[in-house]
Amino acid sequence: MKTNQKRFFLSEKEIPTQWYNIQAEMPNKPMPPLHPATREALKAEDLYGVFCKECSRQELDQQHPWIDIPEPVRNLYRTYRSTPLVRAYGLERALDTPAHIYFKNESVSPVGSHKLNSALAQAYYCKQEGVTNITTETGAGQWGTAVAYAAQVFGLEAAVYQVKISYEQKPYRRSIMQLYGAQVIPSPSMSTRAGKDILTNDPNNQGSLGTAISEAIELARETPNCKYVLGSVLNHVALHQTVIGLEAEKQMEMAGEYPDVVIGCFGGGSNFGGIAFPFMRHNLSDGKQTRFVAAEPASCPKLTHGKFCYDFGDVAGYTPLLPMYSLGHDFMPANIHAGGLRYHGAGVIVSQLLKDGLMEAVDIRQLESFSAGILFAKAEGIVPAPESCHAIAAVIREAERCKLAGAQKVILFNLSGHGLIDMTAYDNYLAGNLRDYEYTE
């Protein structure tokens, strides 16, 4: 079937009814999280103090490949899903490449990114379990915005620790979260023990996802009826995001193609896993040979330069020990504008998949990422989030290789969000005020 259709949508009936849990089908299952003191493998119950029960169970579920999407969550998905699958004719022309480039446009969600897919699920489960308050961290502000909106939908209070550098670079992000009714605190802050400790040692600390996570976890632990919700890294978050890839699978079928390469930017793994895992299952079971490429920032390169080890997920060491590629939980990433990628570790599932050679990773410098983003904006009209620019840079590299080789490959990537709240970053780039950062161990 040949078509020159530009955008592909599913009917509301075709929106997936289940998420795909790749843990159940991996050749080597992820190793368990460990209690930091006893080094014993944790069970779901051990996570209940911080997370809601259902998310704790999903986190460790290595049995069920398919998990039902609750009806109220699916009902809310209908407000913006299916998101369009788009054939990037404009970008193909601009690159003069024989490759066919598709992107899944998650930027059309009301909050502007894929993050809402998991925020709605987590807020729903919390509400079901009688939780009244949720708290979280946010780097780029995309996750915090999603949590603020999801909390509002389910009548929960939300407190968001926003990484200080992002709080200062992106004042509009704070405004949006407040508009939805959330409390927003720059992190590190003096409102938690973890924050105080960091600021005592380093008064000018600009924060990172690692510091903000410590603060939010501490608040959740010490507040009655309050649970912590996380926007990436964890298995249950990637699980909720598989709705992206499951939709894309049906939409690629409508386009009459199947991806040779699937690309996502990489912070903790939620948008990458979301688009990749549903296609990866066909590599695992149906003999497909799609390549999966995670695009991480060169200044925070845990997949390409990190070590596979047990490490904490946060700076203060509040989390369990997780088996992951990490730059060390005290690694302080450079102040790049892609705040959502400034995290020292990779999710457990992705770490195992990379270790097993089932996927690849590339590191992208900041200037290359913005140059790619602007090329994309001019070609397709949409201003991408600085995070998504990393995926686009990786796509351009692939497409240019296709041109050299005369290969008509099919490339699919996830446009995780738009960059309309990040125009300061583009402004600085256009004025020549941005720079690259070297990673040094």
Add this chain to the structure above:
Amino acid sequence: MKTNQKRFFLSEKEIPTQWYNIQAEMPNKPMPPLHPATREALKAEDLYGVFCKECSRQELDQQHPWIDIPEPVRNLYRTYRSTPLVRAYGLERALDTPAHIYFKNESVSPVGSHKLNSALAQAYYCKQEGVTNITTETGAGQWGTAVAYAAQVFGLEAAVYQVKISYEQKPYRRSIMQLYGAQVIPSPSMSTRAGKDILTNDPNNQGSLGTAISEAIELARETPNCKYVLGSVLNHVALHQTVIGLEAEKQMEMAGEYPDVVIGCFGGGSNFGGIAFPFMRHNLSDGKQTRFVAAEPASCPKLTHGKFCYDFGDVAGYTPLLPMYSLGHDFMPANIHAGGLRYHGAGVIVSQLLKDGLMEAVDIRQLESFSAGILFAKAEGIVPAPESCHAIAAVIREAERCKLAGAQKVILFNLSGHGLIDMTAYDNYLAGNLRDYEYTE
């Protein structure tokens, strides 16, 4: 047919192939534009100095109810059209109204508003006629962004005069236009005679659409191969925007309903006309009795408080005299955040329709508009543009009347754009720093 579907899309084949030219079917045709000196009726040729020829012809076309959309324009429409028609279940619940509320979501265009519908058409015609440079004004920045992108698509240079108050309130708007490659000048500026005259008399002049139009027209007149493109007010702009209402008509049919009331915010009339005119033709010919309500700001109320007269479209008096409801071409609107509605006059078609009792107008105060916008954002997730907030406020008034009367009316409105670039305005509103402005003659 009953459905609880949330969003309605058309296939790419169903995207309209023609725009609807209501001029040809109005019971009283609009009176002609007049030459300011001779007071003679202008012909299309008289407009060629400023506008491209095809737009000049469309402007005065009272013969043809249907105008073909050029294939390249329709092809670009496919990158974001059809825009979704959305049933606002969340807003209905929040208002506890028996009314069925629908909105046409034009905010999903790559530039965030309906403005692209006409920018693509005008840029295409300019390109066809050998024009190399286009220039325009922008109030809220929505039109300027659309022109910057459309110029880039067709390989034209763009110079945008951005109203100074907007330039200062919305620095991100400037960034986006520059990202697409446009030159952006705050207006009034010293780059034109009109701008110099204004600044000489009033050095702190904050600008208005009227001042920016004068500057852009002057640039177009005095630059070889440069044409002026306008984002509202004129007949051909409203013509291009009818793609909105034509799509909505088919989508309402999919929803199994027909609107009792159609609402749009009102600056010059492009988004209002775009959604209203295609439905109005059924009032004119098929005996439908839909009400059409334009929602204008109380501080710039030409429809509710202006006079029907021949007036200039700009401050300097460069335009022809137009028969319209006007507050006077030297009226300086208050600095409300809905920059796109800060214009002294109403389009010629809408003015005639209002005079003939075929539509209505309401005026909305700034604080009511933002309160409505935040209610909508919480209920539907989408942060509306300050302009669109006026339409939402009018919708809420209608829906509350429906509640009092127990009437299950069908309300359709146009969500002309999102407000993600206008978070400063929301910030100020939430902090209690915004105020209402009285209109005084």
